[in-house]
Amino acid sequence: MSWIDIGALDDIPLRGARMVKTRAGCVALFRTAEAEIFATSNTCAHKGGPLAEGIVHGRRVTCPLHNWVYSLETGEVQGADEGRIATYPVRVEEGRVLIDGDAIGKRSAA
Amino acid sequence: MLAVTLGDAFAMPAAQPICGCTDLTHEDVRRLIKARELKSQPAVWQELGWRTPNGCHVCRPAVNFYLLADGPLEYQDDPQSRFVNERKHANIQKDGTFSVVPRMWGGITSASELRAIADAAEKYDVPTVKVTGGQRIDLLGVKGEDLPAMWADLNAAGLVSGHAYSKGLRTVKTCVGTDHCRFGTQDSTGLGIRLEKRLWGSWTPHKVKLAVSGCPRNCAEATCKDVGIVCVDSGYEIGVGGAAGMDVKEVERLVKVATEGEAVEWTVAFVQLYREHARYLDRPYKWLGKVGLDWVKETLGDAATRRALVERFDLSQTIYQTDPWAELAVREKARAFAPIADLTLEAAQ
Ligand code: SF4
Ligand code: FES
Numbered sequence: 001m002s003w004i005d006i007g008a009l010d011d012i013p014l015r016g017a018r019m020v021k022t023r024a025g026c027v028a029l030f031r032t033a034e035a036e037i038f039a040t041s042n043t044c045a046h047k048g049g050p051l052a053e054g055i056v057h058g059r060r061v062t063c064p065l066h067n068w069v070y071s072l073e074t075g076e077v078q079g080a081d082e083g084r085i086a087t088y089p090v091r092v093e094e095g096r097v098l099i100d101g102d103a104i105g106k107r108s109a110a
Numbered sequence: 111m112l113a114v115t116l117g118d119a120f121a122m123p124a125a126q127p128i129c130g131c132t133d134l135t136h137e138d139v140r141r142l143i144k145a146r147e148l149k150s151q152p153a154v155w156q157e158l159g160w161r162t163p164n165g166c167h168v169c170r171p172a173v174n175f176y177l178l179a180d181g182p183l184e185y186q187d188d189p190q191s192r193f194v195n196e197r198k199h200a201n202i203q204k205d206g207t208f209s210v211v212p213r214m215w216g217g218i219t220s221a222s223e224l225r226a227i228a229d230a231a232e233k234y235d236v237p238t239v240k241v242t243g244g245q246r247i248d249l250l251g252v253k254g255e256d257l258p259a260m261w262a263d264l265n266a267a268g269l270v271s272g273h274a275y276s277k278g279l280r281t282v283k284t285c286v287g288t289d290h291c292r293f294g295t296q297d298s299t300g301l302g303i304r305l306e307k308r309l310w311g312s313w314t315p316h317k318v319k320l321a322v323s324g325c326p327r328n329c330a331e332a333t334c335k336d337v338g339i340v341c342v343d344s345g346y347e348i349g350v351g352g353a354a355g356m357d358v359k360e361v362e363r364l365v366k367v368a369t370e371g372e373a374v375e376w377t378v379a380f381v382q383l384y385r386e387h388a389r390y391l392d393r394p395y396k397w398l399g400k401v402g403l404d405w406v407k408e409t410l411g412d413a414a415t416r417r418a419l420v421e422r423f424d425l426s427q428t429i430y431q432t433d434p435w436a437e438l439a440v441r442e443k444a445r446a447f448a449p450i451a452d453l454t455l456e457a458a459q
Contacts, residue, residue, distance in 0.1 A: 007450045015164060015190040018450035029450065050206045053194040055167040062167035064194040064202055069167070104453065 001089060003098040009035065010095065017052040017061070023105040027088060028052035029097060030072050032059050037097055038072035039090040045083030129168035131160045136389040140176050149184045151177065151191065165191075172390035175277070175313060179385045182426040187313075195275035198447070199434040200257055208257060209250040211274035212264050213310065216284045216302035216322075217245030226267030234260050244281030244319065246272055258444035261435035270310075270433040277391070278313045279320075279381075282306040283331065287324030287341065296341035298324035301370055305377055311431035312423070315388040315397070318381060333361050336394045337377055346373040350380055351395040351403070359395045362403055364410070379416040382423040383409060 012018045012031040019042050020027050026042035028051045038059065042052050049065030059072045069078040075087040089100035125135045134142070139158065148154050154173050155164060165173065174191035189197045200208035212227065227247055231239050238250040252260060261271075273280060282305050285291065287298030302322040309320075321332035322339045332338030334354040338361045340347045345368040349361025364380065367373050383406060388397035398406065410416050438444065 004453065006453075011445075011450055013190055013446075018446070021449050021452040021454050023454055026449075047204070048206070050202075053198070053202065053206075055170060055193070056190065057166045057170065058163050060166075065204065067167065 001103075002101040003091070004101040004104075006097045006099050008095060009037070009092055009097055012037065012097070015056045017054070017056055019050070019052040020099070024086075024103075026050075026052075027099070027104060028061075029090065029099075030056050030061055032056060032072065035092050037090050037092055039088040039099055040070070040072060040075050041085040041087075043085065044068060045077065045085055046081070051085070128172060129166055131155075131162040131165050131169050132158065134158060136172060139173065140180075140387075140389075143176050143180055149177070149181055151188065167193075175315065175390050178313060178430075179426070182429045187430075196277070198254065198257065199261075199271055199273075199275065199438060200252070201275045203250065205251075207251045207253055209248050209274070210252050210257070210260060210264075211242065211246055211248050211272040212269035213272040213306075214246040215306050216282055216299050218284075218299065218303065219246075223267060223269060226264060226269060230260050230263050233263070242274070242281075244274075245283050246274075246281065248274070255448045258439045258447050262439040265433070265436050265439060271435045273310065276313065277316050278311070278318065279306070279309040280317050281319055282309075283319070283321040283335070285322075285324050285329040287322075291324055291329075293327060294324035294341070295343045296324060296346065296370070298322040298330065298339075298341050301339065301341075301346075301373060302330075304370070304374060308374065308378060308427075309381060311433075312381070312385070312427060313430060314381065314385050315390050316393045318384075318394070320377070334358065335361065337361075337380060339373055339377070344368065346370070348373060348376055348380075350406070351398040353393055353395045355393075357395070362398075364403070364407060375416060375420055376410065378423050379410050379419040380406070382419040385423070385426075386419075 006020055012029055014031055017028050017030045027039050028042040030038045042050055044051055044063040046068050049063040051061055051063055053064045054061040060069055062069050068081050071078055075085045077083040088103045091098050127133045128136055142158055146157060148157060151173055170191040171193055174188050177185040178187050194202050200210055202208055231249055234252055234256045236249045236251055240248045242248050282302040284299045284302030288294035289299055305320055318336045320337045321330040321335040323330040323332040324341050326340055332340050334352040338349045338352050345366055347366045348364045350364045352361035353359040365376055384394055
């Protein structure tokens with residue numbers, strides 16, 4: 001894995017999200033707890049809703065367009081609906097958020 | 111009693127809980143927030159035994175509203191507990207773009223405002239410009255990252271957010287009244303503007319739309335609004351609980367008053383009573399269906415109660431009557447509207 005520094009942890013609001021543009025498409029970064037981040041595709045499997053705009057609760061997000069709920073750990077849709085979105089390795093180090101460059105189609109400069 | 115009358119098989123229907131996070135109803139939660147003086151969302155989740163760590167997309171916006179309505183000074187609004195439209199202060203469209211609607215007080219605008227709107231539409235490549243049913247202009251198809259700059263431009267021309275996205279005061283539709291119409295009995299436009307200036311920025315359980323017509327010909331369609339005022343020679347007829355959405359409802363008469371000042375007082379008191387008692391996402395007509403118009407008439411009929419409601423509304427407005435566009439267009443806040451990073455721009459290896 002090659003970790004790429006995306007930005008400061010504090011630029012993502014607690015129980016909120018931000019979007020990052022990558023070669024593999026738009027990726028959403030969710031801050032589910034003080035120092036806990038998940039990364040998934042930003043695009044809802046239903047009709048493409050922007051997941052970074054959804055309400056983040058527990059380790060889940062609700063799509064803002066028609067309320068599909070995703071597990072951020074598995075990328076799987078919860079409840080009766082069926083679907084899955086890609087998840088990406090991400091970690092927090094010294095207040096910075098790092099994402100796996102290989103997984104998002106971009107190697108780190110190092 | 112009911113069991114005796116209806117037989118053993120009868121079971122009281124279980125009251126509908128807010129969501130899967132709790133067994134409590136909206137009414138329970140509103141009552142317990144007051145009774146136990148809960149001042150924060152974590153306090154609600156802990157004290158009231160939520161099953162989830164921090165709620166879900168159903169209860170979070172409701173609890174956030176109850177806390178800010180009951181404690182405008184103590185509680186701080188939580189943007190992360192708001193639906194995207196209220197967090198971004200724009201309406202999200204089905205393709206993920208947003209629409210922008212500046213406020214037009216009482217439906218009145220000017221050449222310079224229209225010029226600023228036209229300039230913004232050109233500058234930000236707005237594909238659709240539409241006149242709304244609430245007497246203002248909707249700019250549709252704006253990219254999320256363009257919002258702060260567009261707001262700053264509109265702000266510079268004196269335009270503020272029309273809250274077309276909020277569970278809050280939307281529009282006050284008016285007709286031209288005595289200013290221009292030969293049938294006008296009162297200054298319906300002036301009263302509409304006065305009401306909109308007083309009520310804008312307030313959060314309510316659901317959206318609130320008003321209208322003021324200058325005579326019973328009712329050109330502003332006041333009889334299907336949450337609060338609709340029809341001017342007559344002898345004063346102002348205030349109707350409440352109208353709707354023209356999934357349900358169509360005609361307003362019912364709340365009161366008739368003689369002066370414009372009284373019309374404003376009754377309207378503000380009614381809105382505050384609704385804010386304090388209604389369940390989140392109940393429009394006024396739904397709430398009235400539960401508590402009954404008679405109870406509302408009786409409550410508001412007491413002059414001291416009415417004044418106290420108006421005072422509490424005005425207190426809340428000292429916090430919430432601010433233009434969100436002006437607040438979010440500043441640099442640090444505006445950054446949140448852009449991607450945190452763009453990894454497609456870096457040079458390929
Ligand atoms: S409602 Fe009456 S006063 Fe207003 S424009 Fe219509 S006719 Fe004129
Ligand atoms: S697009 Fe996400 S739920 Fe429909």
